[in-house]
Amino acid sequence: MTPTDQKNDHLAERVFERIESEHVTPRPRWEFIAKNYLFWALGALAVALGAFAFSATLFEIENVDWRLSAATHPNFFSFFLAAAPFIWIVTLALFIFIGYVNVRRTKHGYRYSLVVIALGAVLTSLTLGIGLYAIGFGGMLDETIGTHPPFFRPILVEERSWWLAPEKGLLVGQVEKVAEDLSSFTLRDFLGRMWEINGSNLRGPDLTVVARGGVVRIVGLPVQENLPASATSSVFHACFVFPWEIRGGLGNRQPPPPLAAIASTSEKNTATVRNDVCKNIRPYQRLRSIDESGL
Amino acid sequence: MPTEMTDEEIVRRTLLDKETFVLLIERYEAKLGRYLERLGVGIPEDREDILQNAFIKAYKNLNSFDPTLAFSSWMYRIVHNEAMSFFRSKHARPQIILNEESEILITELQDDSADASLLAEERLSRKELTRAFVTLPQSYRDALTLRFFEDRSYAEMSDILQVPVGTVSTLLYRAKRALRSALPKTFSS
Numbered sequence: 001m002t003p004t005d006q007k008n009d010h011l012a013e014r015v016f017e018r019i020e021s022e023h024v025t026p027r028p029r030w031e032f033i034a035k036n037y038l039f040w041a042l043g044a045l046a047v048a049l050g051a052f053a054f055s056a057t058l059f060e061i062e063n064v065d066w067r068l069s070a071a072t073h074p075n076f077f078s079f080f081l082a083a084a085p086f087i088w089i090v091t092l093a094l095f096i097f098i099g100y101v102n103v104r105r106t107k108h109g110y111r112y113s114l115v116v117i118a119l120g121a122v123l124t125s126l127t128l129g130i131g132l133y134a135i136g137f138g139g140m141l142d143e144t145i146g147t148h149p150p151f152f153r154p155i156l157v158e159e160r161s162w163w164l165a166p167e168k169g170l171l172v173g174q175v176e177k178v179a180e181d182l183s184s185f186t187l188r189d190f191l192g193r194m195w196e197i198n199g200s201n202l203r204g205p206d207l208t209v210v211a212r213g214g215v216v217r218i219v220g221l222p223v224q225e226n227l228p229a230s231a232t233s234s235v236f237h238a239c240f241v242f243p244w245e246i247r248g249g250l251g252n253r254q255p256p257p258p259l260a261a262i263a264s265t266s267e268k269n270t271a272t273v274r275n276d277v278c279k280n281i282r283p284y285q286r287l288r289s290i291d292e293s294g295l
Numbered sequence: 296m297p298t299e300m301t302d303e304e305i306v307r308r309t310l311l312d313k314e315t316f317v318l319l320i321e322r323y324e325a326k327l328g329r330y331l332e333r334l335g336v337g338i339p340e341d342r343e344d345i346l347q348n349a350f351i352k353a354y355k356n357l358n359s360f361d362p363t364l365a366f367s368s369w370m371y372r373i374v375h376n377e378a379m380s381f382f383r384s385k386h387a388r389p390q391i392i393l394n395e396e397s398e399i400l401i402t403e404l405q406d407d408s409a410d411a412s413l414l415a416e417e418r419l420s421r422k423e424l425t426r427a428f429v430t431l432p433q434s435y436r437d438a439l440t441l442r443f444f445e446d447r448s449y450a451e452m453s454d455i456l457q458v459p460v461g462t463v464s465t466l467l468y469r470a471k472r473a474l475r476s477a478l479p480k481t482f483s484s
Contacts, residue, residue, distance in 0.1 A: 011343065012320040015350045019313065024351055026310060029358040107361060110457035 036107045043102035047124050050095035052141055053088050054129025059138030060085035060155040062247040070283045071219050072162040072170065082162075087152050088142075092129075096121045133248050156246065160190050163217050169281055171195065171218040171236055172244060175210060182207045187216070187236075198223065198237045201278045206241040215244040219287055220278070239278035240287045302366030306357055313354070320350055323367070327374045333396065333440045334378045335389020335429075345381055349374045368454035371447070375437070375455055391429050391436070396444045397421045400428070403443055404475060427477035435470035442467055 018024070064083040073079035099121040103109050109117070132138060142154045153161075163172035173189035182202070187195045197218065199210060209216055219242075223235040281287075300308070300318070308315040324346060331342045353360075353373050360369055382389060393400070401424065428436065437456060441447040453460045 011324050011346060011350070012317045014343075015320055015347055015354075016317070018347065018351055019354060022351075024355055026357045027355055027359070032356075032359040111453065111459055113459040113461055116459075 032107075039102045039106045039109070043099045043106070043121075046095045046099035046102060047121050048128065050092050050099060050121070050125035051128030051132055052137070053091040053095060054125055055132035055138035056142045056145070057085045057088040057092060057138075058129060058133040059142050059248045060088060062133075063139075063155050064159065065242075068217070068242065068287075071287060082158065083155070085155070092125065096125055099125075136248060138248050139246065164190055166195075166222045166234070166236060169219055169221050171197075171220070172215065174215055175213045178210055178213070182210055185210055187218070193234065196235045198235065199241075201237065201239050202241060206238070209241045209243045212243065217242045217244050219281060221281065237278075239281055303362050306360055306362075306366060309354070310357055316350075316354055319353075319366075319370075323370055326367075327370065330371065330374060330440075330445060331378055333391075333444050334375070334437075335391040336378055336381065337390030337392075341381065345374065345377045349377045352377070364454050365451060368447075368451045371441075371445070371451075371455045372457065379433075389429070389433075389436070391425060393421055393425045393428060397424045399443045400424060400439065400474070404471065404478075423479060427474055430477045431470060431473050434466055435473055438463065438466040438470045439474070 060083075066079075066083075069076055069079035069083075073082065096118070100114075100117050103112070103117050103121070112120075129138075139156075143156065160172060163170045165171075171187065171189060173187040173195065175185055176188050176194070177186040179185060179199075182199060184199050185197050187197050189195060197220075199207070201220075202210065218236065218238045219240040220236055220238040223237050302319065302322070305315055305318050305322075309319070327346055327349070328342055331345055336342050336345060349370070353370060356373075360366065381387070428439075431439070434456075438452065441452045441455060447455065449460050449463045452463045456463065456466075458466070
């Protein structure tokens, strides 16, 4: 018998001595059960929060008009930096990671591979996120949470700021009143200013948007006219009008266009005859093709 | 006391009568002592301290024992974790000396080798094998020790090391490859 074995002969005795002297007792079962459920709950909560973040990510992606980036930004890269929902993507990744860590710490969490848990967390977050986005939660979250962190602006607020730049030929606002022949209309921008919009250069697709009403985005030129001092609105020459529909929100459907009014302007439906004023705006050809294909 | 009881039965009884726990200690102390030696806890007193701590921890956490696992896997896990804490707290390097284990490892490496005759001719000394073995990362040594010295199944290793079964196979594959490349060139080629 080796010295080790001799010592081990007394191991049980020594263990019991310590159990007695240190008053060791088995921890109650409920503690372990509660701990296990807690990790599952934290994992599930993190994945759910990841889903919220994904719904907001989807909302931002859906509501950023990538095709009009050339009108609002000097190049696509600057547009991407301004528009990509980095904060929500980081939030999504963070919560998925927290979910993964918590599931790994459950009783049998170690049996699942990194790929299985990570993929499960990602897919659950994405699926739930799509559902939340579909019921309009993404937009609500983006608007609600977005107003609080100082370094972040909700995408709709951000986009409004891009389009509220008449000096750059960009305008966004609510169509208030439309002339019968659709040659002009009144617009209230998001700062509450009234604009008289000259629509003489607008073509069929633009006029459809105007006739439909609601919130529109205009690419054109501010007109420097000698307005009387009593004038309450500025004048803007519209070259292109695009709708601004909020996707992924609740109850944002706009009324169908008044078909009769559009029909009466059918002679303008050929998009070839805009005058030189509009042809000088940047990027004319791109906007024309978007206008014709419809947003 | 009936010693033919299963481990799980003893655990159940221990929760009612702590004296029964002695059966588990007696059943596992030698096996776990050898395991600690193979992990590199060279000093007998250290091994006994680790075993004491491990059994007390096991007793304290008996209610967390999952009967769907083998009790031995659970106990090995506790001892393994205690040994790792010991190395960390003492800043100690494992003192590994392969004895009869070296034969098992050589056989295993021969089985996997394309040229077994070369290995047979080029018998490795225990010293050479030990030297190569200690250069392996801890996770590789753990995997080889459990699989070839402790004769544990992949599922048991998964429960002891708390990694998925797939990771166990990967660890073993990489550990054997690393061991071969750590051996003298005539052997590893």
